[in-house]
Amino acid sequence: MTIWFALCCMLSYWSMEMSAGNYLNSNKLGVVINTPTLQPDVHHLMDTSSSPSIVLTLDVSASMEYQKRLQKLGTAVRKWIHSIPYGLLLGMVEFSTKEELLSEMTLVDATSRERLVRSIPTSGQGETCIGCGVRLALQVLGKRNGIMVLVTDGQNTEPGQFISNIQAEVTESGTKVVAVGFGEAAPLDDLQQLASATGGLFFYVSDHDGVQGLFGALQEALKLAKLLLEKSTGIIENSTTEFSGEATDLPVTGTTTVSSQQHTTGLRNRTTSHIVSGKQHNISSSWFILGITAAMVGGVMFFIFMMLLIWLKCITPVKGFYSVIKQNRMTLYKL
Structure with missing residues (x-):
């Protein structure tokens, strides 16, 4: 049962990755894309x-x-x-x-x-x-x-x-x-x-x-x-930015702000999109950890089960066999 549960966890993780992959990839940047038509084009990200x-x-x-x-x-x-x-x-x-x-x-x-x-x-x-x-x-x-x-x-x-x-x-x-x-x-x-x-x-x-x-x-x-x-x-802007620290991004396309994170992806959206706040996605990693843990527990239990089976099926009969031989030897010695 434990092994079966571990397999189910792994399959659930795989199915979540396949079904939610596009959503996670787009929402990491805080962008929800209505039509997923992305083409690599780094040089045209900025006007x-x-x-x-x-x-x-x-x-x-x-x-x-x-x-x-x-x-x-x-x-x-x-x-x-x-x-x-x-x-x-x-x-x-x-x-x-x-x-x-x-x-x-x-x-x-x-x-x-x-x-x-x-x-x-x-x-x-x-x-x-x-x-x-x-x-x-x-x-x-x-x-x-x-x-x-x-x-x-x-x-x-x-x-x-x-x-x-x-x-x-x-x-x-x-x-x-x-x-x-x-x-x-x-x-x-x-x-x-x-x-x-x-x-x-x-x-x-x-x-x-x-x-x-x-x-x-x-x-x-x-x-x-x-x-x-x-x-x-x-x-x-509501706040004044001092430029003596690390390099930051300046707005470069009218009222559109292109962040360095979006720039380094090398992707330009050729369809309509709107900006939303980015969210953390820890669901997939949780399922992965749960699956690995369950698999390890299942493996340990399977190992213990096999050892018990070997003990019952092999070690115990052999010990009984040697016990019978020993008794027979003692009987012959007394005679």
Whole structure:
């Protein structure tokens, strides 16, 4: 009976898995799917056209080698990239005598982070063409409503590329500039005016502040990008999120929030669905444990039964046989 009960438990567990498999798989993510038509498509989970966008525009002229400014900038950017949330579009541009693209707009995820970190400039040389870097940054952003983080430590040295020459272009593009003057020689007044004209932010970072000051400015740029997205999509959050801890997810598709758990499944629902609260499902594991326990108990009882049967059928008759022989020997001895 015990063995039969164990088999019934195992069969019940198997039938529950077969009948409720689709429900459990979908509800683990907190999504109830009306029509189970799922296709693998990781790249289309996010509509990047409405993702918050930031392009870093970094001065790599020879003066950035002074006081290890470029090294400090690289450390701050590296730390910042590892702290920013999934779902952000990030591009990078450097400028000295001329501009150079370091990275196109890239959706930040676990894979792209290291590639972006490897793009951080490490050496400085040449003159300072601020306008060159700003114009390339505008091209990289394209028509996105994004943020340009402009970091420079010196005055422009190229004709026609002063901040005043390109301010109108930046303002017309709708791009907000987070301007960072690194060191006292930076064009602080022009940077502040550019940030004010575009509705952005201005920061002065001394050589003493270094990494911490630059990292703080980048964090503020990230908050501004998130706020800009909320205003453009109508998403308002009740709580303020600090970005100094682990990477979290940003809303990227209008009023739809795509979590990292859904992203890593690599599944896109092509039919209608609605969001419900996720539930814990411990029924299947309970049945499995119950079945295993019953099977073990049944096995022990079966072993005991077999030992008793062997004892009754084999050991006892043999002992009786030897007892008869012994008695016969004693009788013969007496005779």
